[in-house]
Amino acid sequence: MAKINENYLKLQAGYLFPEIGRRVNEFVAANPDKKVIKMGIGDVTQPLVPTVVKAFHEGVDEMAKAETFKGYGPEQGYAFLREVIAKNAYQNRGVNISADDIFISDGSKCDTGNIQEIFGNDNKIAICDPVYPVYADTTVMSGKTGSYDSGHYDGIIYMPCTSDNGFIPDLPSETPDLIFLCYPNNPTGTVASKEELKKWVDYARKNKSIILYDAAYEAFITEEGIPHSIYEIEGALDVAIEFRSFSKTAGFTGTRCAFTVIPEGLKAYDSEGNAHDVKPLWNRRQSTKFNGVSYPVQKAAAAVYSEEGQKEVAEEIAYYLENAKIMKESLIEAGYEVFGGVNAPYIWVKTKNGMSSWDFFDKVLNEANVVGTPGSGFGPAGEGYFRFSAFADRANTIEAMERIKNLK
Numbered sequence: 358m359a360k361i362n363e364n365y366l367k368l369q370a371g372y373l374f375p376e377i378g379r380r381v382n383e384f385v386a387a388n389p390d391k392k393v394i395k396m397g398i399g400d401v402t403q404p405l406v407p408t409v410v411k412a413f414h415e416g417v418d419e420m421a422k423a424e425t426f427k428g429y430g431p432e433q434g435y436a437f438l439r440e441v442i443a444k445n446a447y448q449n450r451g452v453n454i455s456a457d458d459i460f461i462s463d464g465s466k467c468d469t470g471n472i473q474e475i476f477g478n479d480n481k482i483a484i485c486d487p488v489y490p491v492y493a494d495t496t497v498m499s500g501k502t503g504s505y506d507s508g509h510y511d512g513i514i515y516m517p518c519t520s521d522n523g524f525i526p527d528l529p530s531e532t533p534d535l536i537f538l539c540y541p542n543n544p545t546g547t548v549a550s551k552e553e554l555k556k557w558v559d560y561a562r563k564n565k566s567i568i569l570y571d572a573a574y575e576a577f578i579t580e581e582g583i584p585h586s587i588y589e590i591e592g593a594l595d596v597a598i599e600f601r602s603f604s605k606t607a608g609f610t611g612t613r614c615a616f617t618v619i620p621e622g623l624k625a626y627d628s629e630g631n632a633h634d635v636k637p638l639w640n641r642r643q644s645t646k647f648n649g650v651s652y653p654v655q656k657a658a659a660a661v662y663s664e665e666g667q668k669e670v671a672e673e674i675a676y677y678l679e680n681a682k683i684m685k686e687s688l689i690e691a692g693y694e695v696f697g698g699v700n701a702p703y704i705w706v707k708t709k710n711g712m713s714s715w716d717f718f719d720k721v722l723n724e725a726n727v728v729g730t731p732g733s734g735f736g737p738a739g740e741g742y743f744r745f746s747a748f749a750d751r752a753n754t755i756e757a758m759e760r761i762k763n764l765k
C-alpha cells in the first residue's frame with residue numbers, strides 16, 4: 358500500500374491567489390466593459406535587458422556547435438558566475454564571501470524550501486507574520502509542525518510584524534533554532550537597518566541558531582546605510598545563510614536563476630551537541646538532487662554583473678521604483694497610511710476605519726476596478742492591510758492611482 362506524506366494533509370488550500378482570481382473573474386464576467394488594472398501579483402513585467410539577452414543568445418549559439426557544446430555543468434554552478442557574484446555582490450561591499458560559498462540554483466523559492474531538508478525535524482522555526490507563504494508551507498511539508506488552527510501551524514513560532522514594531526519582529530519569547538527573515542520585505546515593502554539586523558545576529562549567535570535570510574529584493578534598496586546583505590552585519594558569517602535571486606533583480610522570473618550563500622565555517626549541531634559544517638551538507642544535497650541551471654541562463658545571469666548589464670538593470674528597477682513613488686504619493690494623498698515602496702516594489706497600505714483586508718479588496722475591485730492583494734493572505738497579522746505591487750506599467754499605475762484617489 359502506498360503511503361502518502363501526511364504532512365501534506367496539514368497544508369491549507371492555496372487560498373489567496375485562487376480566491377483573488379475567482380473574485381476578479383466574477384467581476385469581469387459581470388462588467389465586461391470595465392478595464393481592470395492588476396497590481397496584485399509579485400511578478401515583473403519589463404523584458405530582459407539587452408546585455409542579458411545578448412549573453413543568453415551567445416550561450417545558445419555555443420550549445421549549437423560541437424566545439425563549444427556543453428553537457429552537464431558543475432552542480433554548484435559555473436565558476437564564471439559564482440566568481441562575478443562573489444566579487445560584485447559581496448567582496449566589493451567589504452564582505453568576505455568567496456565563489457566557493459555560492460550555490461547557483463533555479464530559484465530562491467526552491468532554495469528556501471529545500472534548505473529545510475539539511476536541518477533536523479526537531480528544529481523550531483520562527484517566521485514573520487505576515488510574510489512570503491513559502492517558508493511556512495515548506496516547514497509543514499518537511500514535517501516540523503503540527504496541525505493548522507486559526508491562521509497558525511502548531512510548532513511554528515510566529516513573529517507579528519505590524520506598524521507598532523515598524524515591521525521588524527521582536528525577539529520571540531520561545532527560542533527558535535532557524536529564523537526566516539526577509540528584507541526588503543515581501544509583502545510589507547519595509548527594510549531592516551544595520552542595528553535591527555545586528556540584534557538578530559547577536560541573538561542567533563547567543564542561541565546557536567541560524568538565520569535564513571531572503572534578500573530577493575536587495576536590488577531595490579535605494580537608501581544609504583540599509584544593508585544589502587546580512588553579511589554586512591558583524592558576526593553574521595557564523596550564523597546566516599543568504600538567498601538571492603535574479604527574478605526581481607533582473608527580470609528572471611521566467612528565466613530562472615538564483616543562488617544561496619553558505620559561508621565557510623557556518624555550523625549546525627548534532628543531537629550530542631557536536632558542531633558540523635553546513636556547507637558540505639548543502640553541497641551534498643544539491644549534487645545528489647539537482648543537476649544545475651542551464652548554461653545559457655548562467656551566462657545571461659553573469660551578464661547582469663557587467664558594467665552595461667548593471668546600468669540597464671538599474672534603469673528597470675528605477676522604473677518600478679518610480680511607479681512605487683507615484684503609488685505611495687497618491688495613496689497618501691488619498692488619506693491612507695502607507696508603508697514600504699522606497700526600497701522595495703511593494704506598497705503596504707493600512708485600510709481605513711479598520712476595514713478588513715478582503716472588504717477593502719472588494720471595494721477597490723468593484724469601485725476602482727483595481728486588483729491588489731489582501732494583507733491577511735500573508736498571515737493573520739496582515740489583517741487590515743493591503744499590498745499593491747509596483748510591477749505594472751506606468752500608464753496603468755497612474756490610472757489605477759487616479760481611480761483610487763476618487764474612491765468615496
Ligand SMILES: *Cc1c(COP(=O)(O)O)cnc(C)c1O
Pocket residue numbers: 399463464465466467489539543571573601602603604605610614615
Ligand atoms: C519573488 C520572491 C523570491 C524569488 O523566488 P524565485 O524562485 O527566485 O523566483 C524569493 N523570495 C521572495 C520573498 C519573493 O517574493
